[in-house]
Structure formats: C-alpha cells, structure tokens
Amino acid sequence: MSTAELLPEAETSGRLPQRLTGRQKVVLTVLLVAQFMLAVDFSILNVALPAIGDGLGFTLSGLQWIATSFALAAAGFTLFFGRVGDLVGRKRVFLGSLALLGLSSLVGGLATSPAVLIAARVAQGLATAAATPAGLALLTTSFPEGPLRQKALGLNGALMSAGFTAGAVLGGVLTDLLSWRWAFFVNVPVAAAVLLIAPGVIRESRPAERPKMDLPGALTVTLGLLALVFGLTQAGEHGWSHPVALVALAAGAVLLAAFYRIESRAAQPLVPVHVLKKRTVAWGNVLGLLAFATETSLVYLLTLYMQETLGFSALAAGISFGVLGAGTVAGGLLAARFIARTSTLTALVAGGLLQAAFTAALLLLGGTPASMALLLPATFLGGAGNMLVIVGFMVTATTGLPDREQGLATGLASMSQQVGITLGTPIMSAIVAAATAGAMTAGAILHGVTLAIAANTALVLLGVLIAATALRTRRT
Known part of the structure; x- marks a missing residue:
C-alpha cells in the first residue's frame, strides 16, 4: 500500500473524459497561442542584438541589458503574479497582461532611444511574469486531472519549447529581411487576436474565498x-x-x-509551506528547472559552435534549430500518450535518458560542416526527450492540488521554467570562457563548447537520478 502521494497516472481511469469538447478545443487553442508567443519572446531578440545596438546607439556593455532587463522582470515577479491571479481572477490577470505585452511590444518597436527600449523590455517581462502562470492555471483548471489535462500540458510544453527555438529562427529572418523592429511588432497582432477571442470563451477562475495578500x-x-x-x-x-x-x-x-x-x-x-513540502511539487520543480536550463543553454552552445567554429551566419544557425523545434513538438505530441500507457515517472526517466544520450553524442562534433550530419538528428531526438521531461514535470508539479492553489502551482512551475532559462546560459558561458582562456579561435571555441556539453549531459543525468529516487512511489 502506498504511503505517499501517487503521481497522476494512478488517478487516471476509464471514467475520466477522453475527448475534448468543441469549447475546450477553442480554449486550448487560445491559451496555446498565447503561451507560444510568450516563449518566442525569450529568444527572438538574441540574433537581433547587434542590429539593435547599431540602430539605437547602445554601448557594448549596455547591450546585454536588453536581455537582462526582460529576464529580471519575467523571473522575479512570476510567483507574485501567480498568486495575484489566485486572488483577483486568472482570466482578468491573463487578459490584462496580454494587453500590456501588446502595448509594450509596440513601444519597443517604435523606440528611438536605449532608455525607451529597456523600459519596453521591462514591461514585456512583467507581462510575461503575469501571463505565464495565469495562462497555465487557466489551462489546468479548464481540464480535469487525467488524460485531457496531460494532453493539454503536452501540447503546451511542446509549443513553449518550440517557441524558444522558433524565436531564434524568427528573429534572424525578421532582422535580415525587414528590421529588428519587427521582432517587437510581431507580438501586436497576435496579442490583439487573443484579446478579441479569449473573453468570450475562457471562464473566470478564482478561489471562492479571497485571502489577504502576504x-x-x-x-x-x-x-x-x-x-x-x-x-x-x-x-x-x-x-x-x-x-x-x-x-x-x-x-x-x-x-x-x-x-x-x-x-x-x-x-x-503567499506560498503555504505544506505546498513547498509536497514531494511532487518540490522535486517536480527541481526537474523543471534542470530541463529548461540544459536545453536552452544547449541552444546557446550550439549557436556559438555553428557561428564561431563552422562559420555559419546568424540566420543559418537559427534555421538549423528548426530541427530541434520539430523534435520538441514531436515529443510534446507523444508525451500524453506515453504517460497514459506507462507513468509520469517513466516519462521523466526515459525522457531524461534520451536527452542525455543525444546530448552526449554532441561530444563527437568536429571542426567541419560535416558534423551537421550528427548535430541535426541528435538535437531532434534530444529535444524529444527533453519534452518528455518537461511535460512530466508540468503534470507532476500541478497534480494533487485544489483549484484554489493552481495559480500557485503554475506560478512555481513558471518560476522554475524562467529561472532555468536564465540559469543555464551563464553556467555554460562560464565553462566555455574558462576553457578558452580568452582565445576566440575555432579550435578553442570547439574545446570550450565540448567541455560545456559534457557538463550539460551531467546535469541531465542528475535530473534522471532525482526523478528515479525522489519521485519513486514508496511502499510499506
């Protein structure tokens, strides 16, 4: 007999609904479009930074604040806004934050000075900090625990991860063909479309009793x-x-x-301690942080490799990540079925092992373009494994909590995601910098990237070990 919380598959039975209703399909589409747009925002400006610097007169040291200002607001305020959604209504917070995102994107695209652009990026980060947990909470409360929620979270995870890689591709295309300003403008019509449709199809979600803010x-x-x-x-x-x-x-x-x-x-x-002590919440969020830290930092490492070692253009490197994006979408589409047929724990372990194996395969990358024959299939399969982990983390970290705490649970999950995205790249960047000792030759970069890929693989395996030990169902 189990003496601990069971993972969601133990609660799944044939009595639960297996198909989405027409309304649920519309709700799911609206929420997924919004979450994809939010994910794209994390990476769409990466390849556009030099063009923005030239256009607005940023100093070299000031350029990094375009990314840092967004990351600070997005990660720092996520948990706070997740709880605000619980108190005042997730639908209200979701719609308000999307309106702010659309407006700040318009301001960013029209910016004529560094100060205005940084202010727009801070506003974009705050909008992301509010919209991400509110959107996830609306997703989890719109679908009951079991197959439908697993399917919704699988699609959401796939589009979030694909959005991060798609941002690199889209940013390169828009900057090369039009202007860096379109990396901001592209959010405006999407936000407007969601704001037009969402009020009529999404129901408000909030606890029956409204506690005071801590x-x-x-x-x-x-x-x-x-x-x-x-x-x-x-x-x-x-x-x-x-x-x-x-x-x-x-x-x-x-x-x-x-x-x-x-x-x-x-x-x-703000966060009841009993929720933080819940095994699935605590360890699930650790796994989510590791999953996002490893895969997003791998994108940074491979961008460095393709541009500095192989001599690819930013656009060519960005397009190459389309294969990784396809792998994450495939993994997200398969995740719900895989969890239903096996278990959430199996998805976490199997996905982590798949990601680790194909991340380790990248240790064999060489200094010629022929290595792309290894890089492309390895990123596809590694991305699929990473998505199994991400969906498993989302299901685990939001299971077993009442609707009144879903904003909190998704706020914690969103915080883990955004801190993971912020955490991974500095760690890998520091490893590369230490290994190259300031040398920027193709061979030195390859050596540094290889060491960082080894560290990345080790972090993925750490996640597998945590899942296999900390989330294993205890029996008496």
Whole structure:
C-alpha cells in the first residue's frame, strides 16, 4: 500500500473524459497561442542584438541589458503574479497582461532611444511574469486531472519549447529581411487576436474565498528572485568570481531563506509551506528547472559552435534549430500518450535518458560542416526527450492540488521554467570562457563548447537520478 502521494497516472481511469469538447478545443487553442508567443519572446531578440545596438546607439556593455532587463522582470515577479491571479481572477490577470505585452511590444518597436527600449523590455517581462502562470492555471483548471489535462500540458510544453527555438529562427529572418523592429511588432497582432477571442470563451477562475495578500512574503520572494537572476546574469558576463555577482547571489539566498521563514509563520502565506513540502511539487520543480536550463543553454552552445567554429551566419544557425523545434513538438505530441500507457515517472526517466544520450553524442562534433550530419538528428531526438521531461514535470508539479492553489502551482512551475532559462546560459558561458582562456579561435571555441556539453549531459543525468529516487512511489 502506498504511503505517499501517487503521481497522476494512478488517478487516471476509464471514467475520466477522453475527448475534448468543441469549447475546450477553442480554449486550448487560445491559451496555446498565447503561451507560444510568450516563449518566442525569450529568444527572438538574441540574433537581433547587434542590429539593435547599431540602430539605437547602445554601448557594448549596455547591450546585454536588453536581455537582462526582460529576464529580471519575467523571473522575479512570476510567483507574485501567480498568486495575484489566485486572488483577483486568472482570466482578468491573463487578459490584462496580454494587453500590456501588446502595448509594450509596440513601444519597443517604435523606440528611438536605449532608455525607451529597456523600459519596453521591462514591461514585456512583467507581462510575461503575469501571463505565464495565469495562462497555465487557466489551462489546468479548464481540464480535469487525467488524460485531457496531460494532453493539454503536452501540447503546451511542446509549443513553449518550440517557441524558444522558433524565436531564434524568427528573429534572424525578421532582422535580415525587414528590421529588428519587427521582432517587437510581431507580438501586436497576435496579442490583439487573443484579446478579441479569449473573453468570450475562457471562464473566470478564482478561489471562492479571497485571502489577504502576504506582503512580507511577496516582497522577500520577489527581491530574492531579482537578486538571484541579476547575480546569474552578472556571473555569465563577468565570471563567477566577480564581486557584484557574488554579492547578488548571496543576497538572493538570504532573502529566499527569509521568505521560507516568513511563510512558515504567516497566517495567510503567499506560498503555504505544506505546498513547498509536497514531494511532487518540490522535486517536480527541481526537474523543471534542470530541463529548461540544459536545453536552452544547449541552444546557446550550439549557436556559438555553428557561428564561431563552422562559420555559419546568424540566420543559418537559427534555421538549423528548426530541427530541434520539430523534435520538441514531436515529443510534446507523444508525451500524453506515453504517460497514459506507462507513468509520469517513466516519462521523466526515459525522457531524461534520451536527452542525455543525444546530448552526449554532441561530444563527437568536429571542426567541419560535416558534423551537421550528427548535430541535426541528435538535437531532434534530444529535444524529444527533453519534452518528455518537461511535460512530466508540468503534470507532476500541478497534480494533487485544489483549484484554489493552481495559480500557485503554475506560478512555481513558471518560476522554475524562467529561472532555468536564465540559469543555464551563464553556467555554460562560464565553462566555455574558462576553457578558452580568452582565445576566440575555432579550435578553442570547439574545446570550450565540448567541455560545456559534457557538463550539460551531467546535469541531465542528475535530473534522471532525482526523478528515479525522489519521485519513486514508496511502499510499506
């Protein structure tokens, strides 16, 4: 007999609905389009940064703030806005944040100075911090636990991961063919379309009783996450021994420890401690963080490899990631069926092993374009494995909680996703920098990228070990 929470497959039975209704299909489409757009925003400006710098007169050191300002707002405020959605209504927060995203994207595309563009990026990050957990909470509360929710989360995970890689492709195409400004403008019609359709098909979702906002908890977790993300970005730019990075990371750790202490004593906590102690929530989010950190940082490593070692253009490198995007979509489409036929734990372990195997295969990359014959199938299959892990993480981290806590659960999941995206690249960048010792030759870059790929593989295997031990059903 089990003495611990079972994973969702144990609750799945033939009595649960197996097919989506017409209304559910429309709701799912609207939410997936919005989440895909939010994922694209994470990477669409990466290849456009030099063009933006030339167009608006950014200094070389100031250019990185285009990405950093977005990451700070998106990761730092996710948990806070996830709880706000629980309190005032997820639909209201979702629609308001999409309106802000559309407006800030328009301002960013029309920007004539660095200050205006950075302000637009901060607003985009805040909109993402609010829309992502609200959209996920609407998704989980619109579909009952079981096959339908697994299918919805599988499609959502596939499009989120595909959106990240599609952003690199789309950013290169728009910048080369039109202007970097279209990397902002492309959000405006999509946001407008969602705002036109969503009010009529999405139902409001909020708890029956509205608790008070835990301001001390909200303040400490938000400041803690901001310090953590800022420290990570500074470590990626200046190295892990840089004083600013160390002070920020230490401050983040202290503030997050204070947050946990506050939550354990608060009458109406922002994040109830019993939720943080729930095995599936805690370890599921660790696995989500590792899954996003490893795959998104691999995109950075392979971009570096293709451009600096193989001499590809930014556009050619971006298009190459279309294969990775196809792999993530395939993995997302298959994930729900795989979980239904096996278990969520099996998906986490099997997906992690598949991702690790094909990430390790990239250790054999050489210095000639012939290596693309290895890179393309390896990224396809590794991406499919990564998506099994991501869908498994989403199902695990949102299971067994009542609807009133789904905004909290999806806020934690969104926070893990965004911190993972922010965390992975500085770690891998630091490994490459240490290995190359400042040399920017093709051979030195290949050596640094190879060492970082080995570290990436090790992190994936760490996730497999955690899933196999921490989420295994205990029996008496």
